[in-house]
Amino acid sequence: MGEMDEVVKEFLVESHENLDQLDRDLLKLEQTHDDADAIKSVFRTIHTIKGTSGFLGFSKLESLTHGAENLLSRLRDQTIAMNQDIATALLRTTDAVRRMLASIESTGGDGVETDDALRGTLAQLNAPTPATDDDGPTMSPTTPVGEILILQGKVKPEDVELARELQEAGDTRRVGEILVESEVIKPSELREALEQQASIRQKETPVSETNVRVDVALLDRLMNLVGELVLARNQILQFNNSIGRQDSQFASTSQRLNLITTELQEGVMKTRMQPIGMVWNKFPRIVRDLANSVGKRVGLHMEGKATDLDRTIIEAIKDPMTHIVRNSIDHGIESPAERERRGKPAQGTLSMRAFHEGGQVIIEIADDGGGIDPERVKAKAVSKRLITAEQAARMTEREVLNLIFLPGFSTAETVTNISGRGVGMDVVRSNIEKIGGTVDITSRVGEGTILKIKIPLTLAIIPALIVRSAGERYAIPQVNLLELVRLEGEEAVKGIESIHGSEVHRLRGNLLPIVRLNEQLALEAPGAPRPDVVNIVVLSADDRQFGLVVDHVMDTEEIVVKPLTKALKGIGVYAGATIMGDGQVALILDTFRVAQRANVVSESRERSRTLAEARSSANHARETLLLFMAGPSRMALPLDQVHRLEEFPRRSLEQAGDDVVVQYRGEIMPLIRLARLFAHRGEAAAGGDTTSDTVQVVVHRHDDRFVGLVVDRIVDIVDEEVTTRAANARRGVRATAVIHAKVTEILDVQAVARDAFGATSALTSMGGAA
Amino acid sequence: MTANRQYCTFFVDDLFFGVEVHEVQEVFRFEPMTRVPLAPPVVRGLINLRGQIVTALDMRARLGLMPRGGDTPPMNVVVRTDDGCVSFLVDEIGDVLEVDDAQFERPPETLTGVARELVRSVYKLRGRLLLVLDVTRTVARCATAASG
Numbered sequence: 001m002g003e004m005d006e007v008v009k010e011f012l013v014e015s016h017e018n019l020d021q022l023d024r025d026l027l028k029l030e031q032t033h034d035d036a037d038a039i040k041s042v043f044r045t046i047h048t049i050k051g052t053s054g055f056l057g058f059s060k061l062e063s064l065t066h067g068a069e070n071l072l073s074r075l076r077d078q079t080i081a082m083n084q085d086i087a088t089a090l091l092r093t094t095d096a097v098r099r100m101l102a103s104i105e106s107t108g109g110d111g112v113e114t115d116d117a118l119r120g121t122l123a124q125l126n127a128p129t130p131a132t133d134d135d136g137p138t139m140s141p142t143t144p145v146g147e148i149l150i151l152q153g154k155v156k157p158e159d160v161e162l163a164r165e166l167q168e169a170g171d172t173r174r175v176g177e178i179l180v181e182s183e184v185i186k187p188s189e190l191r192e193a194l195e196q197q198a199s200i201r202q203k204e205t206p207v208s209e210t211n212v213r214v215d216v217a218l219l220d221r222l223m224n225l226v227g228e229l230v231l232a233r234n235q236i237l238q239f240n241n242s243i244g245r246q247d248s249q250f251a252s253t254s255q256r257l258n259l260i261t262t263e264l265q266e267g268v269m270k271t272r273m274q275p276i277g278m279v280w281n282k283f284p285r286i287v288r289d290l291a292n293s294v295g296k297r298v299g300l301h302m303e304g305k306a307t308d309l310d311r312t313i314i315e316a317i318k319d320p321m322t323h324i325v326r327n328s329i330d331h332g333i334e335s336p337a338e339r340e341r342r343g344k345p346a347q348g349t350l351s352m353r354a355f356h357e358g359g360q361v362i363i364e365i366a367d368d369g370g371g372i373d374p375e376r377v378k379a380k381a382v383s384k385r386l387i388t389a390e391q392a393a394r395m396t397e398r399e400v401l402n403l404i405f406l407p408g409f410s411t412a413e414t415v416t417n418i419s420g421r422g423v424g425m426d427v428v429r430s431n432i433e434k435i436g437g438t439v440d441i442t443s444r445v446g447e448g449t450i451l452k453i454k455i456p457l458t459l460a461i462i463p464a465l466i467v468r469s470a471g472e473r474y475a476i477p478q479v480n481l482l483e484l485v486r487l488e489g490e491e492a493v494k495g496i497e498s499i500h501g502s503e504v505h506r507l508r509g510n511l512l513p514i515v516r517l518n519e520q521l522a523l524e525a526p527g528a529p530r531p532d533v534v535n536i537v538v539l540s541a542d543d544r545q546f547g548l549v550v551d552h553v554m555d556t557e558e559i560v561v562k563p564l565t566k567a568l569k570g571i572g573v574y575a576g577a578t579i580m581g582d583g584q585v586a587l588i589l590d591t592f593r594v595a596q597r598a599n600v601v602s603e604s605r606e607r608s609r610t611l612a613e614a615r616s617s618a619n620h621a622r623e624t625l626l627l628f629m630a631g632p633s634r635m636a637l638p639l640d641q642v643h644r645l646e647e648f649p650r651r652s653l654e655q656a657g658d659d660v661v662v663q664y665r666g667e668i669m670p671l672i673r674l675a676r677l678f679a680h681r682g683e684a685a686a687g688g689d690t691t692s693d694t695v696q697v698v699v700h701r702h703d704d705r706f707v708g709l710v711v712d713r714i715v716d717i718v719d720e721e722v723t724t725r726a727a728n729a730r731r732g733v734r735a736t737a738v739i740h741a742k743v744t745e746i747l748d749v750q751a752v753a754r755d756a757f758g759a760t761s762a763l764t765s766m767g768g769a770a
Numbered sequence: 771m772t773a774n775r776q777y778c779t780f781f782v783d784d785l786f787f788g789v790e791v792h793e794v795q796e797v798f799r800f801e802p803m804t805r806v807p808l809a810p811p812v813v814r815g816l817i818n819l820r821g822q823i824v825t826a827l828d829m830r831a832r833l834g835l836m837p838r839g840g841d842t843p844p845m846n847v848v849v850r851t852d853d854g855c856v857s858f859l860v861d862e863i864g865d866v867l868e869v870d871d872a873q874f875e876r877p878p879e880t881l882t883g884v885a886r887e888l889v890r891s892v893y894k895l896r897g898r899l900l901l902v903l904d905v906t907r908t909v910a911r912c913a914t915a916a917s918g
Contacts, residue, residue, distance in 0.1 A: 228821040472804060521807035565825045565853045567909070571808045577816055577823050585804040585816040585823055 008104065011052050013213075015101055018045040020281055022094050027284045030087040036076075042090070043072040049097060058110040061100045067122035068093045074126065089121045091285070146175045148193045149185060159184045216311065219272050226261075226268045227461065227560035233261040234557075234581035265461065269310070276354045276363070277305030279318050283325060287350060290329045297336050297347040298329055304354035309361055313455055316435045317363070320428040324365050324451050325350065327425070332369030332449050342446065344368065361457060366450040372443040374400040381409065390750065391640065394701050401441045405429040433592065436462070436479045464559045464588065466580075467537060468552040470523035473586040475559050475578055476537060480591040482545060484553055485536040492534045496549075502624065502719055505536060505547050509644045511717075512538065515598040516549045520573070541595035548594065557581075561588060573597055627715040627744065628698065631675030634744045636737070637698065639717060641749050643706070644699040653695065659756075662708060664699070669706040671697065672756050674747075677732060702753035709752070716740075775871070779864030779900065780847055782829045783836070785885070787860070788867065788893075788900045793849050797863055800843035814859055817846070824848060826857040832908060834884045851909050858908070869893045869900065877901075 022045045025038040032038075050065035068090060074080045096118055100110045146160035163178040171178065176190045240254040280302055291298040309317075333339075333348035340346050353364040378392040381403045392400070403409060407426040432439045437455035456462065456479060464475040485507065487495040496503050496514055503514035514536070517523075536547040559578040568574065575590040625636040648662050653671065655661075660671045697708040718739060732755070734748040777788030778797070803815030803826055814826045826846065830838055838844060844859040873893045877886055885901070888908050893900040 231821060472807075523807055562823050563854075564823070565856065567813065567853075568806060568809055568825060571806070573808065574806075577804075579818050579821060579823070583818050584802065585818050587804065587806065587816075 008056060008108075011056060012101055012105055015049055015052075015097070018048065019094055019098060019101075021045065023091070023285050024281060026087060026090050026094070027288060029082050030084070030288075034082070039072065039076050039082075043069070043076050046072055046093075053110070058100070058104060061097065061104075061110045064093065064096055064100070064119060067119050067126070071122055071126045080125075086125055089118070089125055092118055093122065145190070145193050146179075149179070149189070152189075152193065154185050154189050154193070155179060214271070219268075219311075222268050223272060226265050227562075229261055230265055230461065230558070230560060231579050231581075233258055235583060238581045269457075269461070270308070272311045273308035274311055274314050275306045276309055276314065276361075277302075279314055279321065280305055280352060280354075283321075283352065286322065286325060287329065290326060291333075294330060295335060296329060296333055298333055299347050299349050301349060301351040302353075303351065307354040307356060307361060308457075309455070310457060313361075313435055313457075316431065317437075317453070317455060320431045320439075320453070321352075321363070321365065323425075323428050325352075328365065328367040328369065328449065332367040332371075334370050338370075356457075360454050363453040363455070364450055365453075366448060368448040371445040371447055371449055372401060372404070372441075373445050377401065377403050381406070384409065393703065394641070394643075398442075401443055404441065405439070436477060461558055461560050463556055464578075465537065465556050466554040466586065467517070467535075467550040468554060469517045469521070469550045472523075473554070473580060473584070474517070474550075475557075475586050475588040476539070476548075476591065477575070477588065478556060480539045480541065482538040482540055485538060485547065486553075487534040487536065489532055492532050495534060497717075502717055504717060506645060507538065507545075507547070509646055510545075511639075511642070511645065512536075513546045513598075513600050514549060515546050515594065515600060517594075518549075518551070520594055520598055539591050539595070541592045541600065544595065544600060546595055546598070546600040559586075559588070624717065624719045625739065625746070626698065626717055627739065628696075628711040629713045629715060630678060630711050633675075633678055634715070634742055635674065635678075635711075635747050636718075636739060636744045637700075637709075637747045637749060641700055642698055643701045645714065646697045646699055646708070647694050648697055650693050650695055660710075662697075664706055664708070667706055669699070669708050670756055671695075671708040671710050672752060673710045674752075675710070675712060677752065678745075700749050700753060702750070707753045707756055709747075709749070774868050776866055776868050777900065777902065778847065778866050780845065780858075780860040781862040781864060782833060782860050785833070786864065786898050786900055787829075787903050788869075789847065789849060789858075789903050789905060791866060793905050795848045795850050795855060797848070798846050800845065800859075817857060819848065819855065819857075822855060824855045824857045826859055827909070828859045830859075830861075832858075832884070833888070849905050849909075851905060853909070856909050867895070867900065869895070 022042055025035075025042045028035055028038050029042070046065050046069050050062055050069050053059075053061040053065065071080075071086065071090070075082060075086070080086075104110055146155070146163065149155045150157050150160060159179060160175060163175045163182075166178055167173075167175070173181070176194065179185050180187050180190050236254050237258060240251055243250065283302070284300055287298055287300045328350055329348075333350065334342070334344075336346035339348060349368045351364075351366050353362075353366070355362055374397050377400050378387075378395070381387045381400075382389050382392050386403065386406050386409060387395075395403075405425045405428070407424070409424055409426065429439050432453055432455065435455060437453060439454075440452045441449065442452070443449040463478040465478055465481055467474050467476060485505070487505075496505050503516075504511045505514050506512070535550050535553050537550055537553065538545060538547050557580075561576045562578060563569075563576055564574060572593045573590055575588045575593075577585050577587050580586050624639040626639050626642050627634065627636050629635070646664070653660050653662055656668070656670075660673070661668045662671055663669070696711050696714060698711055698714075700707050700709060732748055732752045733745045735746045737744055737746055776791040778791050778794045779786060779788045781787070801817050803817045805815040806813055812827050812831045814828045814831075817824045817826055824846075828844075830836065838861065842861075844861060845863050846857040847860055847863070848855050848857045873895065875892045875894060877889045877892050881889060881892075881901075888904055889901045890904040891902045893902065
């Protein structure tokens with residue numbers, strides 16, 4: 001019994017492998033129609049499955065494959081020609097065989113499925129119709145032997161032609177035989193040509209003899225052991241640092257251990273590597289079926305099939321890649337008629353490219369379809385209330401395209417059964433991010449779309465930055481690390497601003513939200529080891545940046561990721577644990593979850609919803625506001641409308657007509673002096689804004705142009721439940737609210753900017769007229 | 771037919787517990803551990819056990835008993851669970867005892883509180899009661915405590 005199970009298992013493994021090859025061969029046949037090797041290979045596979053399933057007593061499987069085998073043998077013997085119908089029937093057969101194999105695997109029997117329809121189709125195709133009348137190209141009877149002989153100069157092309165004509169007239173002998181028997185060539189010459197032909201074929205077929213099949217579980221165990229070895233090595237190296245100086249022999253031995261371990265680690269990692277082609281091999285079939293079902297023509301190009309990836313990663317990217325491919329065919333590539341109207345070839349192209357770059361694997365999936373129209377994306381996002389109209393207006397094209405990764409977003413006008421409902425690109429992104437990867441999209445309307453996935457080579461051993469907070473060490477995966485900022489002395493005090501629940505640091509003018517690790521982990525504040533030093537680890541999470549303040553920044557190290565028990569996974573902020581060189585355990589931080597916990601990530605999405613709601617109905621909602629003074633007025637601006645905070649030397653301000661402008665990032669940015677704009681009669685142009693050497697400017701982006709709001713002083717950033725007391729008190733003011741017990745006017749930055757640009761353009765046109 | 775079972779025994783406060791021997795991987799002295807911020811108080815930290823990361827649970831906290839006084843460090847009883855190894859931090863290690871199923875009893879009604887949930891059965895030994903700990907429950911309830 002046990003032995004029988006072994007046999008069945010072996011049969012299943014082998015058949016699955018063969019079926020993948022079968023799919024490829026059939027698709028090749030569909031294109032070329034006359035690849036004799038491919039037909040033979042398909043025939044062999046089906047024949048093997050038929051034989052074994054008969055032997056093992058899977059009668060349904062046997063009878064189905066028998067039907068296919070008959071058809072294939074006639075294809076092989078060239079009594080019928082390959083066509084689309086036959087290809088489809090054979091592909092359907094592979095599917096049915098797969099289902100039966102799955103059934104054998106799970107239930108032990110080949111299932112109840114009878115597939116009468118399919119068997120009928122096979123039988124019908126097999127019927128002796130004069131298939132050669134088909135307008136498709138027929139099998140060429142010329143064997144390569146004839147060609148080899150011509151190339152060798154042993155025969156004239158006419159001789160081969162003649163032999164072929166004899167064959168067509170009903171001669172059953174092979175070309176070589178005819179040539180020998182008609183004494184055109186010597187038998188030895190034929191033998192030579194056949195040997196050469198065989199050697200060519202051998203080069204084409206993979207050398208399976210040099211491969212062994214290894215259980216994946218064994219590889220995983222080896223990988224674990226190597227992980228242990230790496231840790232032991234790290235410990236010995238540390239030991240070596242302390243005593244190796246006295247003992248040079250120990251030092252050299254540990255050095256050798258170091259090298260061997262590194263090599264072994266690489267070697268074992270390689271055994272777990274699989275070429276991405278393993279997954280990609282399924283795509284020709286998927287693309288063909290999808291394109292047919294939506295009436296499109298799609299050619300698939302693949303580059304870099306041999307690019308190696310860790311097994312676990314291959315598994316993880318399978319579904320996201322399939323989803324992207326489906327999206328491209330369903331929504332990206334246009335129908336043949338549409339394409340021709342646009343002056344493109346009727347057949348669309350989908351290309352998949354994989355390559356290594358800087359310790360990562362890059363996968364690009366590109367189509368030459370209609371591309372994504374940012375305006376439509378914006379409209380959709382606004383109508384779905386994912387963002388507000390203002391936010392949409394301020395977004396860069398790249399930001400707009402990335403909106404498609406938001407949950408609940410789908411640009412398809414009609415929901416089709418291919419791309420499905422509900423499961424969208426947000427799942428693609430979250431799946432890729434789960435394995436430490438990123439995904440980015442670029443698109444040109446009318447030209448196509450490119451999705452770029454970046455993923456790490458392996459998940460088991462990763463480079464990480466080790467930090468220390470409240471006496472404990474934590475590891476931060478390096479993929480999330482952007483830079484390290486160290487504030488010293490006065491900087492340490494001034495560098496972090498506006499403490500009202502949300503701290504920020506101005507990193508090159510951008511507001512970087514600050515998250516303190518001690519606070520997030522509820523560690524007892526050790527009273528900051530050195531109050532004059534602040535270490536900020538700048539991290540990315542979900543396209544957002546934030547600064548994590550830690551006590552000490554240590555070193556970067558290769559760490560072995562170990563899972564936590566379920567009890568600790570529930571906490572969320574840890575991605576796992578690792579063992580440090582000294583044998584102690586350190587926790588690995590899940591950057592994304594830390595950001596979430598600190599409300600850095602979800603904030604913006606929620607905020608935009610709150611804003612939308614605030615717009616439509618309610619007159620109070622929670623907002624993050626930048627508070628500032630403009631003359632005597634205390635004013636506020638929602639933080640998400642603030643592009644940057646800048647400080648310009650007064651002498652850099654220039655006059656252009658009636659406007660004050662400043663050169664900023666290659667643009668001329670008009671400056672609006674809020675104090676003057678809102679000055680009450682009688683106190684015009686008052687205010688202390690002429691005394692200091694610099695001007696404080698809040699930069700806002702309006703219709704792709706910068707506009708600078710000159711303020712007297714930045715007061716604070718607050719996260720407030722804003723209760724509107726009066727609406728539209730005066731022009732340029734959205735509402736008046738009480739914030740921190742003081743009356744504060746919330747700036748209507750759109751109106752102000754519109755007025756400013758309106759004035760400028762009016763001015764220029766007047767200037768032109770004059 | 772009576773079957774004999776072997777129990778690895780230990781003390782927590784004045785309670786005498788046993789865990790079936792085949793569930794125990796090993797027993798060792800207190801080791802320095804890495805604490806896990808935000809974890810439930812029962813989780814004392816993580817220990818490196820020859821490259822295996824083991825979660826240490828404070829049995830006194832788990833049973834709702836007073837914290838251990840004095841300087842004597844706790845002992846580790848490492849048990850195997852479906853979810854990897856977990857160490858119970860206990861006061862003192864007892865002998866491995868072989869008990870007769872005839873001595874088996876359901877937990878007495880007088881046993882209350884958390885202990886009652888975690889004790890699977892009781893053996894009446896000479897002079898004392900051996901409380902058999904339900905390892906799965908002892909560990910599982912920590913998970914719910916953590917996610918809650």
